[in-house]
Amino acid sequence: MRNAAAVRHSILLALALLFTPLAYAAETEGAAAPVDWESWQAGNEVSNTASLQRGARNFFNYCAGCHSLKYLRYSRLASDLHITTAQLRANLMPASASPADYVKASLAAADGVAWFGKQPPDLSLAARSRGPDWISRFLRTFYADPSTPTRSNNLQLPNPAMPAVLSDLEGVKQAVFRNVETVVDGKQTTEKQFDHFVTVVPGQLDAAQYEAFVRDTVNFLDYAGEPAQVDRRSIGVWVVLFLLVFTWFAWLLKKEYWKDVH
Numbered sequence: 001m002r003n004a005a006a007v008r009h010s011i012l013l014a015l016a017l018l019f020t021p022l023a024y025a026a027e028t029e030g031a032a033a034p035v036d037w038e039s040w041q042a043g044n045e046v047s048n049t050a051s052l053q054r055g056a057r058n059f060f061n062y063c064a065g066c067h068s069l070k071y072l073r074y075s076r077l078a079s080d081l082h083i084t085t086a087q088l089r090a091n092l093m094p095a096s097a098s099p100a101d102y103v104k105a106s107l108a109a110a111d112g113v114a115w116f117g118k119q120p121p122d123l124s125l126a127a128r129s130r131g132p133d134w135i136s137r138f139l140r141t142f143y144a145d146p147s148t149p150t151r152s153n154n155l156q157l158p159n160p161a162m163p164a165v166l167s168d169l170e171g172v173k174q175a176v177f178r179n180v181e182t183v184v185d186g187k188q189t190t191e192k193q194f195d196h197f198v199t200v201v202p203g204q205l206d207a208a209q210y211e212a213f214v215r216d217t218v219n220f221l222d223y224a225g226e227p228a229q230v231d232r233r234s235i236g237v238w239v240v241l242f243l244l245v246f247t248w249f250a251w252l253l254k255k256e257y258w259k260d261v262h
């Protein structure tokens with residue numbers, strides 16, 4: 001009898017444990033959690049050539065005015081991205097440049113300092129130093145802020161010298177913060193924490209299109225950080241295929257040798 005009670009007890013306990021996470025999830029769902037922008041990822045694929053081509057077009061239209069890619073030559077870019085020299089000249093390269101040149105910014109360094117307070121950095125290695133996710137979050141978390149010289153601000157890089165150059169496409173967002181009470185060393189302080197964005201002026205692209213625009217742009221910067229990775233990946237496929245075929249031959253050979261031994 002005591003045994004039966006104990007069994008019933010443990011079954012109840014197991015059921016309770018089983019349903020606890022559900023009950024908890026249901027409870028937190030009601031109160032809208034703050035937007036977790038820190039977990040946003042770039043989601044780009046360097047093996048996707050069409051995406052790289054779109055990313056290159058985005059970069060030359062919206063970034064190359066201020067940012068250079070000083071380790072990347074136009075000719076290298078064209079051959080890696082399967083762009084013809086004619087397309088390169090017509091769409092990406094300034095008329096004064098030659099395909100053997102490195103990608104330069106149109107903006108003179110001195111003007112950069114005069115206009116933005118600092119020279120826009122070269123972006124050759126940005127994807128390697130900051131990581132694609134960081135750049136993606138940077139491009140997606142600009143918001144209006146009249147208190148700064150650029151009248152905008154950013155969650156990933158607070159008070160950036162870079163203006164919100166993509167607001168025509170994305171629209172203008174306002175950031176909504178909420179006050180969170182925290183106790184540090186027994187002292188109560190109020191901290192402003194980001195909650196969510198509100199679009200106040202819509203852009204030319206909707207949210208999904210803008211996300212795709214950023215994904216392609218980041219993809220191109222990821223490629224630019226290490227152009228060889230495009231080749232390396234396609235070589236990798238051939239190496240694996242070669243090894244498979246080689247294994248098959250080795251197996252046939254082994255069969256041939258051992259045929260007479262048995």
Ligand code: HEC
Nearest residue numbers: 062063065066116118119120121126130135160161162165
């Ligand atoms: C009007 C000039 C201008 C344009 C156009 C521009 N930027 Fe910037 N960018 C800047 C300046 C200035 C900084 C320096 C920001 C700082 O450090 O406060 C910067 C910083 C950055 C950084 C941070 C680099 C780092 O590691 O700190 C990234 C990434 C970046 N820009 C990407 C882009 C991309 C991508 C585009 C095109 C969509 C773009 N920028 C267009 C001026 C510009």
